[in-house]
Amino acid sequence: MPAIRHPVITYSGIGQKVEYDDPDSTLLDCSIANQIPHLHECGGNGRCSTCRIRVLEGASNLSHRTQKEQQMAEFRRWDPSVRLACQCFAKGDVTIERLVWTSSEINKLQLETVPDGVAEERAIAILFCDIRNFTKMAVENNTFDMAHVLNRFYTIIGDPILLNNGVIYQYIGDEIVGLFGISGGTREKNCRDAARAALGMYYAIEQLNHMELVDFDLEIKTGIGINFGRAFIGHLGHPKHKQLAVVGDPINTASRIQNFNKEVNSRILISQSVYKSVPEGTFKIGNEYKTRFAGHEHESQLYELKGFQEMDIQLELQHSLDYIFSNKERFADKFYQRVFEKAPEVRALFKKNMKDQGRLLTHMLGGIVYSMSRPEHLESGLAFLGKSHARYGVTREHYPVVLSSMMETIEEELGDHSRPYLLKAWNQVLIYVTDEMKKYAS
Ligand code: HEM
Ligand code: FES
Structure with missing residues (x-):
């Protein structure tokens, strides 16, 4: 009897070919069974x-879209080559490409919910962060490799936005703008996310000052302003070059709040609308200021954000991620060694x-x-x-x-960065x- 030939799934990008030997498994199951990293948050x-993939060859060898996938494809305006790996089964050979590689890319998917060609009003938290004189300092100091420094700087201040379900709207010189809640979320969550991102940026810059820049006698200063309000969002512009555009008074005000830091020598200022979005006592507040911004009839009340009153688990975890995973392979080796000893x-x-198992675990x-800022998917994941x-x-x-x-x-x-708060957050x-996970164990 001739041997049965199973369909072959080719993963472009890594050039790996695997046999699809279980017709009841989805393409996502196939990746997991073969230790191929494939995000599947829900x-x-x-x-x-x-888990979305692009089908490069053999699209007709896949099962039809399920109702869930159909609804998602319509909502996000996908072309037929984009499929959900967790919703399709293979009947013959296919070549696929995984489209979302890292958790930090997931937030960008929110942009698919932004209307194309028209602007829609949405309630969002807006964060402006300015790094005073940073590029100027780096240019003047020829001991630095500029490209390295700039990349490091953008990573350090961009990561806290991404870790908190924010979207990086733009970089303008030494300034970065983050948006929170463009595809929904409660007012409280979006403002909390923006505040956490601001504190994460501040801590990251402080660390940079104390660790890497101390030998250069340099000190970076940040100014961050956060506002909440309704802004118009859309993909607008020339038909051949549309880009995300966010317009409205709350945006301009966020920028002015950021600027106001210079006048009072503060680091993070939030507007009253942000302050009022969370229950009283959530934020640790320093000084309060009153000012009248150009074009506004009324004075604005601003609050200096110093932190959270109670331990914020997410902030603690985010803060420690770099240390814990500074060497992922070492982490996994030590961890499994302990498990097998016990x-x-x-x-x-x-x-x-x-080795692949260790990579999957740390991933x-x-x-x-990352997904703690999108808790709606955590439980099913x-x-x-x-x-x-x-x-x-x-x-x-x-x-x-x-x-x-x-x-x-x-x-x-x-190591030296270990603190009781941090360990408590990880333990929790x-x-x-x-x-x-245990709920499903025997
Ligand atoms: C914090 C809890 C845990 C996490 C985050 C985790 C994560 C993972 C991940 C990502 C995989 C790759 C395959 C997959 O995604 O299904 C995996 C596989 C596996 N895990 Fe875990 N795991 C956890 C707890 C455990 C425990 C308690 C055990 C038992 C001692 C265990 C034993 C295994 C085994 C046996 C495999 C399959 C390895 C293979 O097929 O060679 N894991 N785990
Ligand atoms: S949609 Fe496929 S894993 Fe979430």
Whole structure:
């Protein structure tokens, strides 16, 4: 009898070919079974769109769109080559390309919800961050490699926007503008996200000053202004070159609030509309100011943002991510070593390449920190992970072993940066993650 030939899935980009030997598995299942990193924030529920692929060859060998996928494709104006890997099955050979590579790219998907050719009014939080004299300083100081410094600077101030579900609207010289809530979210969440991003930027710059720039006798100063209000958003411009445009008084006011930092020598100022968006006592506030901006009839009340009154888990996690994952391979090695020492029988459950497994684990942990700013998908994502772990033979008893091994590894990797608050935040989130996964274990 001739051997059955299974369809072959080719992953362009990495040039990997894998056999699709289970007709009941989706293309996403196929990636996971073959240790190919493939984002799937909602856990294959057709809701998050992060598993999207472009079909380069063999589109007719895929199952038709499910109703969920059809609705998403219409809403986001996809062409027929874009498919959801968690919603399609292969009947023959296909070549695909994964379209979202990292968690930090996910926020950009919000732009698909912005209307094309017209502007729509949406309530958003707007953050302006100005790095005083930074490029000037870098140009004048020829000890720096300019490209390196600029890239580092954009990463440092851009990351907190992305980690908090914000979209980077533009970079103008030494200034970056972030938008929070362009595809929805409550007023409170969008303002909290923007405030957390501002504090993250401030801490990152402080760290840069104390660690990397201290030898150069340089100090970077930031000025951040946040406002909340209704602005007009659309993809506008020449038909051949449309770009995201955001216009309205709240935008101009955010820019002026940022500028006002210079007058009072503050670092982060928020408007009254931001202040009022969260329950009283959420923010730690310093000085308060009154000023009248050009074109406004009334005085504006501004508040100096110093932090959150209570520990903000997300801020703590975001703050520590760079230290914990400064060497992901080392983290994974140490972690698995601990797990196998504590529970030697677990070793046999790992059938595949441990190096790739380590990469998938750290990728997933980083992704969880990112997806905390989009909590609507977190629970279903963890349910999916919990179910797959039950299939791998993982039982309830294994979870505490992993939890303690992970906490010990985190503490070790944090080294001098370890603080009780930070460890408490990680412990809290890992308890949540393992509790959710455990629900599906025997
Ligand atoms: C914080 C909780 C955990 C996270 C974030 C996590 C993450 C992952 C990820 C991302 C994968 C890759 C495959 C997939 O996505 O399904 C995986 C596979 C796996 N995990 Fe976990 N895991 C956790 C807990 C555990 C526990 C408690 C055990 C048992 C001791 C375990 C054992 C395994 C095994 C056996 C595999 C499959 C490896 C293979 O097929 O060779 N994991 N895990
Ligand atoms: S839409 Fe496929 S994983 Fe979320």
